[in-house]
Amino acid sequence: MIHLPPSAIGGLLALVALASAPGIARAQADIFSRDTVSGVVDLRLGVADGEPSWTQGGFGKTRFGSDGDGVAGRFKAQADLVWKPRFTWDLGAVVDLQAQPDQTHGVDLGEAYLRYKPVPHGDTRFTARLGLFYPEISLEHSGGAWIPQDTITPSAINSWVGEELKVVGLEGRVVHAFAGQELSATGAVFYYGDTAGSLLAFRGWSFSDLKSSANGHFDLPPLSAFMQPMQPQFTTPVHEIDGRVGWYAQLGWRRHGLSIDLTRYDNGGDRIGADANNEWAWDTRLWNLSATWTIDPDTTLRGQVMSGQSFMGYSTPQIWIDDSFAAGYLLLTRKFGADALSARVDGFQITDNSWQAIDPNRERGWALTAAWRHGLGEHADLLVETLHVWSDNDARPRTGFGARQSQTVVQTALRLKF
Amino acid sequence: MRLLAFILMLLSFGSQALAADLAVTVRDARGAPVKDAVVMLYPASGTPPVRVAGPYRMAQHNIQFDPFVLVVPVGATVSFPNLDNVRHHVYSFSKPHPFELKLYGHDETRTIVFDKPGVIALGCNIHDQMIGFVRVVDTPFAVKTDANGLAVLRGAPGGKASVKVWHPYLKGPGNEIAMPAAVPGSGTGALTISVDLRPPPDHAHGY
Numbered sequence: 097m098i099h100l101p102p103s104a105i106g107g108l109l110a111l112v113a114l115a116s117a118p119g120i121a122r123a124q125a126d127i128f129s130r131d132t133v134s135g136v137v138d139l140r141l142g143v144a145d146g147e148p149s150w151t152q153g154g155f156g157k158t159r160f161g162s163d164g165d166g167v168a169g170r171f172k173a174q175a176d177l178v179w180k181p182r183f184t185w186d187l188g189a190v191v192d193l194q195a196q197p198d199q200t201h202g203v204d205l206g207e208a209y210l211r212y213k214p215v216p217h218g219d220t221r222f223t224a225r226l227g228l229f230y231p232e233i234s235l236e237h238s239g240g241a242w243i244p245q246d247t248i249t250p251s252a253i254n255s256w257v258g259e260e261l262k263v264v265g266l267e268g269r270v271v272h273a274f275a276g277q278e279l280s281a282t283g284a285v286f287y288y289g290d291t292a293g294s295l296l297a298f299r300g301w302s303f304s305d306l307k308s309s310a311n312g313h314f315d316l317p318p319l320s321a322f323m324q325p326m327q328p329q330f331t332t333p334v335h336e337i338d339g340r341v342g343w344y345a346q347l348g349w350r351r352h353g354l355s356i357d358l359t360r361y362d363n364g365g366d367r368i369g370a371d372a373n374n375e376w377a378w379d380t381r382l383w384n385l386s387a388t389w390t391i392d393p394d395t396t397l398r399g400q401v402m403s404g405q406s407f408m409g410y411s412t413p414q415i416w417i418d419d420s421f422a423a424g425y426l427l428l429t430r431k432f433g434a435d436a437l438s439a440r441v442d443g444f445q446i447t448d449n450s451w452q453a454i455d456p457n458r459e460r461g462w463a464l465t466a467a468w469r470h471g472l473g474e475h476a477d478l479l480v481e482t483l484h485v486w487s488d489n490d491a492r493p494r495t496g497f498g499a500r501q502s503q504t505v506v507q508t509a510l511r512l513k514f
Numbered sequence: 515m516r517l518l519a520f521i522l523m524l525l526s527f528g529s530q531a532l533a534a535d536l537a538v539t540v541r542d543a544r545g546a547p548v549k550d551a552v553v554m555l556y557p558a559s560g561t562p563p564v565r566v567a568g569p570y571r572m573a574q575h576n577i578q579f580d581p582f583v584l585v586v587p588v589g590a591t592v593s594f595p596n597l598d599n600v601r602h603h604v605y606s607f608s609k610p611h612p613f614e615l616k617l618y619g620h621d622e623t624r625t626i627v628f629d630k631p632g633v634i635a636l637g638c639n640i641h642d643q644m645i646g647f648v649r650v651v652d653t654p655f656a657v658k659t660d661a662n663g664l665a666v667l668r669g670a671p672g673g674k675a676s677v678k679v680w681h682p683y684l685k686g687p688g689n690e691i692a693m694p695a696a697v698p699g700s701g702t703g704a705l706t707i708s709v710d711l712r713p714p715p716d717h718a719h720g721y
C-alpha cells in the first residue's frame with residue numbers, strides 16, 4: 097500500500113533527477129537546461145456582483161464575488177513554474193509548482209509525475225505516468241501548467257476536475273493508429289482521491305480555475321447543523337484515508353476532425369472510513385463523455401457530459417450524503433488569426449437522495465460564458481471573459497441569501513509565458 | 515494532303531522528341547489554393563528513371579518541421595538538421611522506412627536514405643505538435659504546390675499521362691487522387707484539380 101504524502105513526490109522526483117545525472121550517460125539526460133523550464137504568470141482583474149465567493153465562505157460559484165448588493169473588483173496574480181526534465185530519451189518528468197491566491201497553500205505542487213514515453217515503432221504506441229496528476233478528462237486544459245486554453249474560467253465539469261479529481265497514481269495508455277484513425281485505451285490505479293465529491297455535496301458546482309494543491313485544503317461554505325459534528329469546515333482534496341485503491345479507465349477514438357473519449361472513474365472509497373479530523377473517504381463514481389469536433393481549421397466545437405454518484409458516511413438509516421450529480425457544456429471556439437472568440441453554455445445539477453430536510457444538497461443551474469483571447473506575440477496572451485451564472489441551491493439560505501441567485505463576473509487576464 | 519503531312523510530321527517526332535510543361539493548380543472544395551500538395555505525373559509512354567540531385571533537407575526549426583512537406587526521388591539522401599537549441603527525437607513508423615533520430619540540437623545533422631517510394635510521416639517524440647512528411651516519388655515529374663496552389667511539371671513528354679495528387683489531409687485512399695491528363699506537344703499546358711481536404715488531425719492529448 098502506498099502511503100506517500102504528495103509533498104514527498106517532488107522530493108522523490110528531484111532525487112531521481114540527481115541520481116540519474118551522473119548515472120545515465122550525460123548526453124541522454126537533460127535535467128536543468130533552459131528547454132526544461134517554462135512558466136506562466138497570470139495577472140487578473142475581476143469585477144463581480146452577487147453573493148460572496150465560495151473561496152470567502154459563501155456559496156458564490158466563482159472566484160470573484162461581492163457582498164450581495166453592489167459590485168466588487170479585485171486583482172489577483174498567480175503563476176505556474178513547470179519543470180520537464182528528461183532522464184533518458186524515453187523517461188522524463190513533469191513538475192508544476194503553482195502559486196495561487198485563495199488557497200491555504202499559496203505555493204504548492206500542482207502536478208508531479210514521471211512519464212515514460214518510448215518512441216513508437218509501429219502503429220501501436222505506449223505511454224505511462226507515475227505520480228501526482230490529473231486524469232485526462234478536461235478538453236479545456238492543456239500544457240504542463242494545466243490551464244484553460246481559450247477561456248479564463250473552465251466549465252463546471254472541469255472546474256471540479258481541477259478541484260477534486262487529482263490523484264496519486266499509475267496510468268498506462270495504449271494508442272493504436274489505423275486507416276487514418278486512432279483508438280486509445282487508458283487505465284489507472286490511484287490513491288489520494290478519497291475526498292472527491294465533498295465540494296459538490298457541500299458547496300455545489302463552481303466556475304473556478306483554482307487547481308487543488310498537493311498539500312492544501314479548501315474551506316467549505318457553512319455546513320448544516322446535521323453535518324457539523326461529522327465533517328470539518330474544510331476538505332483536503334488530495335487525501336488518502338481508507339487505504340483503498342481507486343481506478344479509472346478511458347476509451348478514446350479520433351479521426352480527422354472528430355475525437356470522442358469515454359471515461360469511467362471510481363475512487364473506490366470506503367464511505368465509513370474517516371481520519372482524525374473527521375474527513376471521510378467518499379465513495380464517488382462517474383461517467384464522463386467528451387467530444388471535440390473540428391468543424392474547419394479555425395472552428396472547434398467541444399462538449400462534455402458527466403454523470404455520477406457520491407456516498408459518504410453511515411446509513412442511519414439513510415446514508416449521510418447520497419447524491420447524484422450531472423453537468424454538461426458546449427464550447428464553440430473560432431480563431432481569427434491571433435484572436436480567438438469562445439462561447440460556452442453550461443448546465444449542472446445535483447440531486448439529493450438523503451436527509452433532504454435537515455441537510456439539503458440539491459442544486460441546479462446554468463451558465464453562459466463568452467471569452468476573447470488575443471495573442472500578443474510569442475510570450476503573452478490577453479483574455480477577456482464574461483461569465484453569467486444562475487443557480488438554485490437548497491443549502492444557500494444558510495448564509496442569508498435566497499436559494500436562487502445569479503451572478504455576473506467580468507475578468508481580464510494577462511498571461512505572460514516564458 | 516497538307517493536313518495529312520502535318521499529322522505524319524507530328525507522329526514522326528514521336529512522344530519523346532516533344533516535351534512540354536504542365537502547370538497544375540490544386541484547389542480545395544471552396545476554390546481556395548491548396549499548398550503542399552504533391553503533383554506527380556506518369557506518362558503513358560513510360561516513366562523515365564528518377565534523377566537524384568539534392569541536397570534534400572528536412573530541418574527542425576522553431577519546434578516545427580521545415581518544410582512541412584518534402585518531395586524527394588527514390589534513393590535520395592535526406593539530411594535532418596536541427597536548427598533549434600532544444601533537442602528533437604524525430605521518428606517515423608511509416609511502412610516504407612521506419613527510423614528514429616536523436617538530435618541534440620546546435621546544428622546536429624543526421625541523414626537517412628529513402629530507397630522505397632511512399633509517404634514518410636514524421637513526428638517528434640518530445641514535441642507532439644511537430645508534424646511533417648517526406649513524399650518519396652518514383653517519377654522525375656513531381657513537384658509540390660506553392661502558396662498559390664500551383665505546381666509546374668517541366669519537360670514532360672507530350673501525350674497521354676496519369677496525374678496523381680497527394681496531400682497529407684486529402685480525402686481519398688492513401689490521401690491521393692489520380693486522373694488522366696494530356697501533356698501538350700510544346701508550350702505549357704494547364705490543368706486545375708479540385709480536391710477535398712480534411713481538417714488537420716486532432717491528436718490524442720499527450721503529456
Ligand SMILES: [Cu+2]
Binds near residue numbers: 601603641
Ligand atoms: Cu521536437
